[in-house]
Amino acid sequence: MEFFLVQLLNGLAYGLLLFMLSSGLTLIFSMMGVLNFAHASFYMLGAYFAYQCSKWLGFWPALVVAPLLVAGIGALVERFGLRTVHKFGHVAELLLTFGLAYVIEEIVHLVWGRAAVDYQIPEALNFTAFHILTSSYPAYRVFMMAISIAMLIGLYLGLTRTRVGLVIQASLTHPEMVEALGHNVPRVFMLVFAAGAALAGLAGVIGGNAFVTEPGMAAAVGSIVFVVVVFGGMGSLLGAFIASLLIGMVQTFSVGIDYSIGDLAGLFGAQIPEQFASITLARMAPMLPYLLMVMMLVMRPKGLMGTRET
Amino acid sequence: MLEVSDLHAYYGKSHVLHGVNLRVEPGEIVSLLGRNGVGRSTTIKAVMGHVHCTGSARFKSTELVGKRAYEIAHLGVGYVPEDRSIFPTLTVIQNMVLGLKGKEATGRWNMEGLFDLFPRLRERGDTPAGVLSGGEQQMLTLCRTLMGDPDLIMVDEPTEGLSPMMVENVANLLREIQKRGVAVLLVEQKLTIALAISRRVYVMGHGQIVFEGTPEQLKANADVRKEWLEV
Numbered sequence: 001m002e003f004f005l006v007q008l009l010n011g012l013a014y015g016l017l018l019f020m021l022s023s024g025l026t027l028i029f030s031m032m033g034v035l036n037f038a039h040a041s042f043y044m045l046g047a048y049f050a051y052q053c054s055k056w057l058g059f060w061p062a063l064v065v066a067p068l069l070v071a072g073i074g075a076l077v078e079r080f081g082l083r084t085v086h087k088f089g090h091v092a093e094l095l096l097t098f099g100l101a102y103v104i105e106e107i108v109h110l111v112w113g114r115a116a117v118d119y120q121i122p123e124a125l126n127f128t129a130f131h132i133l134t135s136s137y138p139a140y141r142v143f144m145m146a147i148s149i150a151m152l153i154g155l156y157l158g159l160t161r162t163r164v165g166l167v168i169q170a171s172l173t174h175p176e177m178v179e180a181l182g183h184n185v186p187r188v189f190m191l192v193f194a195a196g197a198a199l200a201g202l203a204g205v206i207g208g209n210a211f212v213t214e215p216g217m218a219a220a221v222g223s224i225v226f227v228v229v230v231f232g233g234m235g236s237l238l239g240a241f242i243a244s245l246l247i248g249m250v251q252t253f254s255v256g257i258d259y260s261i262g263d264l265a266g267l268f269g270a271q272i273p274e275q276f277a278s279i280t281l282a283r284m285a286p287m288l289p290y291l292l293m294v295m296m297l298v299m300r301p302k303g304l305m306g307t308r309e310t
Numbered sequence: 311m312l313e314v315s316d317l318h319a320y321y322g323k324s325h326v327l328h329g330v331n332l333r334v335e336p337g338e339i340v341s342l343l344g345r346n347g348v349g350r351s352t353t354i355k356a357v358m359g360h361v362h363c364t365g366s367a368r369f370k371s372t373e374l375v376g377k378r379a380y381e382i383a384h385l386g387v388g389y390v391p392e393d394r395s396i397f398p399t400l401t402v403i404q405n406m407v408l409g410l411k412g413k414e415a416t417g418r419w420n421m422e423g424l425f426d427l428f429p430r431l432r433e434r435g436d437t438p439a440g441v442l443s444g445g446e447q448q449m450l451t452l453c454r455t456l457m458g459d460p461d462l463i464m465v466d467e468p469t470e471g472l473s474p475m476m477v478e479n480v481a482n483l484l485r486e487i488q489k490r491g492v493a494v495l496l497v498e499q500k501l502t503i504a505l506a507i508s509r510r511v512y513v514m515g516h517g518q519i520v521f522e523g524t525p526e527q528l529k530a531n532a533d534v535r536k537e538w539l540e541v
Binding site: 163166167169170173174176177178179180181182183184185186 | 360378383391399400405408454458
């Protein structure tokens with residue numbers, strides 16, 4: 001029971017963090033048809049900027065400054081990169097973001113080196129928030145969840161209660177019509193791209209110190225975020241939300257379960273070779289999200305709540 | 311008001327408009343007729359900036375070719391596409407609000423006035439537009455574009471698939487639009503409402519204008535109708 005509750009909270013914290021990344025990716029994909037390969041790089045930049053800002057200014061300013069810096073970079077990428085190659089089609093756009101991901105990784109190598117940097121959670125949040133029976137639960141995890149939920153509410157209100165939110169929602173399905181009604185759709189694209197980058201950056205700020213800030217973090221989390229977006233369904237924010245929580249839970253729970261293939265076979269009275277029998281669910285954990293994605297694609301190509309198949 | 315001359319457009323390598331010439335004067339209803347695939351829809355998409363084209367399309371003496379669709383809309387051109395392009399997840403009212411170019415309606419039309427013309431839309435104000443009937447969606451897409459107070463509205467096949475009663479509603483709305491001083495460029499395949507409400511008609515064939523005249527002249531010209539219109 002204790003294990004279950006702690007893992008549930010951890011899964012929730014991780015899932016909400018994944019949504020912070022996948023929401024931006026989904027919005028960008030739905031509006032522009034661009035699967036942004038550099039999205040997780042914005043997450044990494046957020047973490048590194050926060051590390052640097054924390055050293056100079058402290059964690060709290062970093063929480064604001066780092067996402068804004070990443071938003072600025074996102075806006076520049078859209079305005080001078082994507083918009084320029086747009087006329088050559090989606091493949092060119094895809095390749096641009098693909099190349100950009102490598103460029104950002106190399107820049108991180110150059111500036112901060114190849115090893116992980118010492119980005120720590122702030123002292124003010126380094127205490128135990130509460131106890132679940134005998135386990136202590138860290139305050140920083142609670143803080144992560146609070147930031148994620150605040151962002152979730154902000155995103156919801158922004159999309160449903162503001163005029164620009166309506167323009168964005170309408171552009172998800174009919175960008176040409178939105179433009180024909182007189183809305184500056186290219187500017188809205190830039191805004192959404194910058195906002196998506198900012199969300200990824202914010203995820204980096206609060207995730208970089210909870211996990212680890214190193215040059216491989218973009219690739220590690222990037223593939224999981226793609227799984228979330230594909231599983232949830234291209235173009236659906238609700239789908240991305242459900243998939244984020246689900247993948248977050250699956251990843252968190254599976255690493256703590258020592259149930260093995262041998263145990264499963266034993267239930268049916270079967271004997272299997274030792275090298276297979278000893279594989280535990282915990283060891284299969286890294287594979288599970290991808291397995292879920294493959295199964296989803298086979299059974300329902302447009303994903304859980306997807307609105308389009310391309 | 312709208313002066314299209316020698317307009318050419320291409321989809322990839324296929325040449326779809328071969329030098330289209332047409333004009334629309336302020337406050338008149340003009341119809342662009344022809345069979346499927348002759349380039350009627352492409353012509354108005356090109357004017358709206360949705361299709362890459364060469365040649366000239368001047369609106370109130372401003373060149374439109376090369377401009378983006380939102381700039382063209384701000385000059386006073388309204389566009390209602392054939393597929394209606396309703397925003398399905400948004401409510402009827404939200405769809406209408408998105409037709410506004412500024413914060414409020416200041417011109418010929420406002421939401422209450424349009425709802426008075428179509429009480430059915432008011433009743434369904436908070437319903438997601440995707441669940442409306444075809445006729446209701448057609449009214450919504452027309453009203454949405456009117457909210458932006460265009461001086462010229464280009465409407466692509468508004469009567470397609472509608473019941474005779476709804477077709478009559480569309481015709482009445484187009485007349486009302488004209489009464490308020492808005493020019494209409496109507497794209498139609500069937501002659502029914504086009505001949506009844508237009509001051510002038512163009513017939514297109516193979517990416518060019520093949521006939522220009524009044525509805526009476528077209529009615530009298532059996533050759534043109536036979537060669538370019540009747541199926």
